[in-house]
Amino acid sequence: xxxxxxxxxxxxxxxxxxxxxxxxxxxxxxxxxxxxxxxxxxxxxxxxxxxxxxxxxxxxxxxxxxxxxxxxxxxxxxxxxxxxxxxxxxxxxxxxxxxxxxxxxxxxxxxxxxxxxxxxxxxxxxxxxxxxxxxxxxxxxxxxxxxxxxxxxxxxxxxxxxxxxxxxxxxxxxxxxxxxxxxxxxxxxxxxxxxxxxxxxxxxxxxxxxxxxxxxxxxxxxxxxxxxxxxxxxxxxxxxxxxxxxxxxxxxxxxxxxxxxxxxxxxx
Amino acid sequence: xxxxxxxxxxxxxxxxxxxxxxxxxxxxxxxxxxxxxxxxxxxxxxxxxxxxxxxxxxxxxxxxxxxxxxxxxxxxxxxxxxxxxxxxxxxxxxxxxxxxxxxxxxxxxxxxxxxxxxxxxxxxxxxxxxxxxxxxxxxxxxxxxxxxxxxxxxxxxxxxxxxxxxxxxxxxxxxxxxxxxxxxxxxxxxxxxxxxxxxxxxxxxxxxxxxxxxxxxxxxxxxxxxxxxxxxxxxxxxxxxxxxxxxxxxxxxxxxxxxxxxxxxxxxxxxxxxxxxxxxxxxxxxxxxxxxxxxxxxxxxxxxxxxxxxxxxxxxxxxxxxxxxxxxxxxxxxxxxxxxxxxxxxxxxxxxxxxxxxxxxxxxxxxxxxxxxxxxxxxxxxxxxxxxxxxxxxxxxxxxxxxxxxxxxxxxx
Numbered sequence: 259x260x261x262x263x264x265x266x267x268x269x270x271x272x273x274x275x276x277x278x279x280x281x282x283x284x285x286x287x288x289x290x291x292x293x294x295x296x297x298x299x300x301x302x303x304x305x306x307x308x309x310x311x312x313x314x315x316x317x318x319x320x321x322x323x324x325x326x327x328x329x330x331x332x333x334x335x336x337x338x339x340x341x342x343x344x345x346x347x348x349x350x351x352x353x354x355x356x357x358x359x360x361x362x363x364x365x366x367x368x369x370x371x372x373x374x375x376x377x378x379x380x381x382x383x384x385x386x387x388x389x390x391x392x393x394x395x396x397x398x399x400x401x402x403x404x405x406x407x408x409x410x411x412x413x414x415x416x417x418x419x420x421x422x423x424x425x426x427x428x429x430x431x432x433x434x435x436x437x438x439x440x441x442x443x444x445x446x447x448x449x450x451x452x453x454x455x456x457x458x459x460x461x462x463x464x465x466x467x468x469x470x471x472x473x474x475x476x477x478x479x480x481x482x483x484x485x486x487x488x489x490x491x492x493x494x495x496x497x498x499x500x501x502x503x504x505x506x507x508x509x510x511x512x513x514x515x516x517x518x519x520x521x522x523x524x525x526x
Numbered sequence: 527x528x529x530x531x532x533x534x535x536x537x538x539x540x541x542x543x544x545x546x547x548x549x550x551x552x553x554x555x556x557x558x559x560x561x562x563x564x565x566x567x568x569x570x571x572x573x574x575x576x577x578x579x580x581x582x583x584x585x586x587x588x589x590x591x592x593x594x595x596x597x598x599x600x601x602x603x604x605x606x607x608x609x610x611x612x613x614x615x616x617x618x619x620x621x622x623x624x625x626x627x628x629x630x631x632x633x634x635x636x637x638x639x640x641x642x643x644x645x646x647x648x649x650x651x652x653x654x655x656x657x658x659x660x661x662x663x664x665x666x667x668x669x670x671x672x673x674x675x676x677x678x679x680x681x682x683x684x685x686x687x688x689x690x691x692x693x694x695x696x697x698x699x700x701x702x703x704x705x706x707x708x709x710x711x712x713x714x715x716x717x718x719x720x721x722x723x724x725x726x727x728x729x730x731x732x733x734x735x736x737x738x739x740x741x742x743x744x745x746x747x748x749x750x751x752x753x754x755x756x757x758x759x760x761x762x763x764x765x766x767x768x769x770x771x772x773x774x775x776x777x778x779x780x781x782x783x784x785x786x787x788x789x790x791x792x793x794x795x796x797x798x799x800x801x802x803x804x805x806x807x808x809x810x811x812x813x814x815x816x817x818x819x820x821x822x823x824x825x826x827x828x829x830x831x832x833x834x835x836x837x838x839x840x841x842x843x844x845x846x847x848x849x850x851x852x853x854x855x856x857x858x859x860x861x862x863x864x865x866x867x868x869x870x871x872x873x874x875x876x877x878x879x880x881x882x883x884x885x886x887x888x889x890x891x892x893x894x895x896x897x898x899x900x901x902x903x904x905x906x907x908x909x910x911x912x913x914x915x916x917x918x919x920x921x922x923x924x925x926x927x928x929x930x931x932x933x934x935x936x937x938x939x
Contacts, residue, residue, distance in 0.1 A: 320700065349702070353703065376630070
């Protein structure tokens with residue numbers, strides 16, 4: 259058995275006991291892990307820009323009822339810049355986030371102040387949700403920063419939407435010098451549409467910290483795009499954040515002035 | 527027995543210079559042991575008192591689980607039932623309720639991570655010295671809303687002066703964004719640089735509003751008479767405090783809140799005791815040497831005594847007594863010198879003048895002062911140790927002396 263074979267076999271064992279998935283079929287011979295990731299990336303991110311309307315719902319034992327935040331977003335994928343404007347609740351209306359790598363700025367209209375979120379706060383909660391600030395600004399390239407290992411194929415993966423889907427299960431192992439906060443990530447990729455349906459994030463000690471499930475896959479301009487993202491931290495009971503996109507549009511022209519600090523501190 | 531005592535005492539002084547030197551060495555060792563144990567006790571007590579008065583208090587009452595997680599989840603209701611229960615215990619001399627949270631503080635766009643503590647301005651001074659540490663401006667008062675007091679290094683890093691408006695930014699207990707402008711009213715110097723760089727205090731009521739925390743607090747710090755009184759008081763409070771239905775209360779002593787400090791003190795003690803043990807052993811060998819020399823010199827005399835009908839056991843006792851007397855005289859003089867010295871230094875602590883040394887000490891959050899503390903266990907323990915080791919060291923010469931055979935002994939020079 260080659261070293262690679264041994265590695266894959268041991269990873270298989272890992273999947274069986276650690277990830278806790280059902281028995282996987284061996285990977286498709288015709289596709290490498292990198293092919294799958296590359297096609298998924300192409301589907302998910304192969305656009306120059308995007309705009310969105312979304313609602314984030316945060317559930318927590320702290321809250322008597324889930325809390326909703328509505329926002330609009332603009333993303334320039336080429337320049338890796340993005341802009342978010344909070345629409346609701348009324349108290350936070352007009353709050354803006356501007357990402358111009360490597361910085362993340364936050365404008366608060368009620369006090370007319372802009373704050374640069376320091377690197378030490380990157381792993382902190384974004385707006386009280388189970389997403390982190392890092393999730394907002396992450397620049398690491400899935401293709402360049404990780405080694406991809408094909409764990410197998412699950413023919414009947416129970417996706418968030420309900421209907422079982424055939425998925426490729428792929429593990430991302432970060433390169434040693436990659437600017438990545440996770441020890442490894444396992445991704446379940448829809449075999450037909452090349453859409454991620456689930457991601458699990460592990461720390462360096464192999465502890466599974468959070469799971470993101472994706473669903474509500476809709477066709478947008480010829481692409482299959484999940485419109486529902488559900489993040490569950492696995493170390494905290496009763497916490498959950500759902501991100502529902504009401505609309506996602508690609509490659510609409512965005513004025514470059516959107517991604518400026520002047521726009522960030524513009525009162526609406 | 528009376529004869530043996532007299533003989534032993536006389537023998538001790540047979541060679542006054544040698545005996546004098548041995549006694550001097552013993553005096554020196556006893557003095558050092560008592561003096562340094564007292565200094566360690568004094569310095570450690572000062573370290574503990576300084577540390578608890580920075581903010582933690584001798585005791586901390588929290589919701590169960592708070593100490594491990596330090597998040598707002600573990601709050602407890604602050605109101606009359608808890609206050610009255612704490613006030614009813616006479617050992618509680620100070621009560622300071624607080625809400626501690628974390629966030630960002632910024633004057634311009636450049637933000638600093640801070641630990642922000644909501645304190646009751648009227649009560650805080652009963653536990654901590656925070657209100658006395660003001661360098662510029664003043665401490666928080668009950669009347670002015672949304673004032674903030676900063677650690678001096680934090681103020682410097684932010685470029686903030688009294689009167690400036692700062693944005694405090696965090697996530698509220700309700701998971702909303704929490705942001706509010708606070709006006710700097712004062713700058714305080716905290717002894718620990720790591721804390722001074724990230725500590726900010728606001729009013730308790732402002733903190734409760736900012737974090738959308740209702741009438742909850744994260745901790746209540748308590749002061750009592752001394753670090754030693756903390757453990758029994760903690761036990762009593764655990765039994766007597768009214769337990770809320772939602773989450774039980776936990777009572778922690780200072781060493782549970784600051785395990786690093788306790789570890790540091792233990793390590794320091796261990797180092798000191800090892801050094802002192804070496805000193806005591808060296809002195810014990812000095813005693814052994816002196817007595818052994820005396821015994822070897824007196825071979826003929828011991829032979830005569832045996833020939834006159836002294837039992838070997840009596841010879842053993844005689845020589846053994848000589849060693850103990852030597853040790854006891856040294857011990858007596860040593861204690862007579864050390865105990866007054868300790869009392870004198872206890873009344874006159876030494877302030878460290880050197881800037882570099884003072885800076886190093888301040889790193890650990892203490893004032894640059896050396897203090898002594900007399901505890902009765904110190905001379906008793908020192909005496910027991912010195913006598914114990916001396917009596918072990920005396921065994922060999924005594925045994926050697928008792929083994930002399932009259933015929934050989936009489937033939938010796």
